[in-house]
Amino acid sequence: MKTQLEKLQAGEIQSIKCNESEALAIISSDGTAEFGIEEMDLPDGTSLRYTNTGDTYSEALCSIDGGDWFLSCWGDCYESAEQSRYEETGEQCCCYCGEFAELEEHSAKNWHGWACQSCRENH
């Protein structure tokens, strides 16, 4: 385990020791190092670790449930997990209340669309 960044080629990945915890560094094309590992729980129950590059859809190194690191972005990982949850449970994230709930179809006399079973908002 290294304790300091060495000069690396652009795009190289290096494991470093940072504040007693392991972190990975990714070297940008301009030679600067970006690192800092964030962790979040995904909607499908898995846990995501990713290099915080400051934007939802900017390239980041991602690892799910401690698996190998791969290049993606946390936004894509989150959306993929949302889709997995929907396929397994039929639940979707309500854009009104933020809860995961099944959306039920309205009867013909009601508004067209779907209602959230959590907050009852129409979609």
Ligand SMILES: [Zn+2]
């Ligand atoms: Zn809702």
